[in-house]
Amino acid sequence: MADIKLDISPMYEGERIRKEDLWIELAGPKAYGFELSLATPMDQIEDGKVSVVGPELSEIKEGSTIPFGMVFKVGGEKIEKDLESIIERRNHALLSYVSGLMHLNQRYDIWLRMGKVLQKKGVTKWENIFKPIIDLYKAEMPFIEKMEITIITDPAKVKEEEEKARAIYIARDARAKGLHDEDVDVFYGCTLCQAFAPTSACVVSPDRPSLCGAITWFDGRAAAKVDPEGPQFAIPKGESADLITGEYASINEMAAKRSGGEYSIMKLYTFFDAPHTSCGCFETIGFYMPEVDGIGIADRDFKGSAPNGLPFSTMAGQTGGGKQVVGFLGMGILYYFSPKFLQADGGWRRVVWMSKALKERVKVGISEDMLPKIATEEDANDIDSLKKFLLKVDHPVVNGVTRTVDSKKITEGWTLEEISDEIKEKVIAFVEKTGGDIDTEAVKADLGLSEGQFMQVIEALQADGVLE
Numbered sequence: 001m002a003d004i005k006l007d008i009s010p011m012y013e014g015e016r017i018r019k020e021d022l023w024i025e026l027a028g029p030k031a032y033g034f035e036l037s038l039a040t041p042m043d044q045i046e047d048g049k050v051s052v053v054g055p056e057l058s059e060i061k062e063g064s065t066i067p068f069g070m071v072f073k074v075g076g077e078k079i080e081k082d083l084e085s086i087i088e089r090r091n092h093a094l095l096s097y098v099s100g101l102m103h104l105n106q107r108y109d110i111w112l113r114m115g116k117v118l119q120k121k122g123v124t125k126w127e128n129i130f131k132p133i134i135d136l137y138k139a140e141m142p143f144i145e146k147m148e149i150t151i152i153t154d155p156a157k158v159k160e161e162e163e164k165a166r167a168i169y170i171a172r173d174a175r176a177k178g179l180h181d182e183d184v185d186v187f188y189g190c191t192l193c194q195a196f197a198p199t200s201a202c203v204v205s206p207d208r209p210s211l212c213g214a215i216t217w218f219d220g221r222a223a224a225k226v227d228p229e230g231p232q233f234a235i236p237k238g239e240s241a242d243l244i245t246g247e248y249a250s251i252n253e254m255a256a257k258r259s260g261g262e263y264s265i266m267k268l269y270t271f272f273d274a275p276h277t278s279c280g281c282f283e284t285i286g287f288y289m290p291e292v293d294g295i296g297i298a299d300r301d302f303k304g305s306a307p308n309g310l311p312f313s314t315m316a317g318q319t320g321g322g323k324q325v326v327g328f329l330g331m332g333i334l335y336y337f338s339p340k341f342l343q344a345d346g347g348w349r350r351v352v353w354m355s356k357a358l359k360e361r362v363k364v365g366i367s368e369d370m371l372p373k374i375a376t377e378e379d380a381n382d383i384d385s386l387k388k389f390l391l392k393v394d395h396p397v398v399n400g401v402t403r404t405v406d407s408k409k410i411t412e413g414w415t416l417e418e419i420s421d422e423i424k425e426k427v428i429a430f431v432e433k434t435g436g437d438i439d440t441e442a443v444k445a446d447l448g449l450s451e452g453q454f455m456q457v458i459e460a461l462q463a464d465g466v467l468e
């Protein structure tokens with residue numbers, strides 16, 4: 001074992017392990033798994049030890065995908081609980097420093113691939129990889145004085161420990177939910193994902209938590225304190241240029257500097273105008289559908305096509321890379337519980353569709369009046385069925401969204417771009433049938449038109465001299 005020397009360097013970060021080079025796949029979309037870092041008293045850590053619960057690497061068949069969990073116990077004089085997430089999040093970079101090892105996502109969404117290059121090196125045990133990882137962690141984060149790793153490959157045990165880890169993630173997030181942007185003078189920035197998305201720079205504020213879901217404001221604070229020159233850093237809040245969109249001079253300055261001039265304005269609470277960048281690690285993706293003037297949101301586990309016809313993976317490909325992509329936005333789960341969730345765009349009143357599992361998961365964060373008005377894949381899977389659903393439930397986008405934060409009407413509601421002869425004939429037949437006694441419910445059900453669209457056609461028919 002001592003003779004195996006892995007190639008470890010930041011230059012391997014971002015390396016993809018393609019199918020033809022794959023030795024073993026860990027967790028990911030075809031299995032399950034988790035990663036967890038735990039601040040642990042020094043006397044309860046056996047420094048440098050790697051233990052395994054379940055099959056050793058040599059017992060796993062080439063080409064297989066297995067459930068996988070990893071628990072890192074970390075200790076040190078400066079280590080506090082808030083640093084757990086920061087250390088855990090560093091897995092994404094540090095594990096990827098190993099040539100032949102790919103690490104994606106975070107928490108219960110992790111997905112690792114081990115390449116044949118590691119097999120060729122003679123790797124047969126988990127400790128061949130994770131002992132050097134301990135050394136790497138200590139070199140990169142010198143405040144870690146002791147570290148011990150447990151690798152879990154027994155499927156039942158992974159499930160069991162994943163449940164426990166989820167409870168820890170929930171507790172971390174719950175703490176973050178109680179704090180708001182008004183309560184603090186400092187936000188935190190994070191550029192950890194610049195290896196994958198060079199112009200990406202995240203802002204983590206109490207009301208705009210990280211899109212990867214792995215770093216809360218408290219985590220940012222702990223990291224910036226222990227390593228001010230590291231990837232998480234303080235952004236003194238200063239004055240806001242616009243409290244509704246969440247525009248701050250300090251954030252714009254940070255964005256211009258950290259993106260190398262790629263963009264110079266980044267607003268916290270909007271989808272449309274200078275939105276937050278998306279590096280690719282987002283837990284969920286939002287997508288604008290101009291046909292209904294509303295926003296849809298899908299989570300990573302959503303396997304079908306959204307009403308815009310695109311699966312998560314395609315949208316993620318278009319959105320990632322650290323650019324501001326108007327029309328798509330990566331968002332973390334915790335943001336759905338924020339009172340400032342897309343507040344400039346109408347918040348929940350602008351959301352028209354969500355993948356069912358995601359809606360269920362965040363439903364306590366959704367405003368009560370909007371909960372039944374947001375479709376899922378069970379209600380709509382294309383634009384036509386979505387339009388019918390939104391008309392039926394009287395969704396605010398149909399007649400125009402008035403945003404809660406300042407009671408300003410920000411959208412006009414649906415209008416017809418073109419009034420075809422076909423729709424005119426349908427409306428004439430409808431008017432004749434109802435004898436001019438117009439019922440808006442019948443307009444919606446029989447014609448598939450909103451009240452505003454119906455009136456547009458009536459006015460056109462009046463202009464044609466067909467109706468009085």
Ligand code: SF4
Nearest residue numbers: 190192193202210212
């Ligand atoms: S997604 Fe953003 S906040 Fe999360 S680790 Fe990457 S850069 Fe940091």
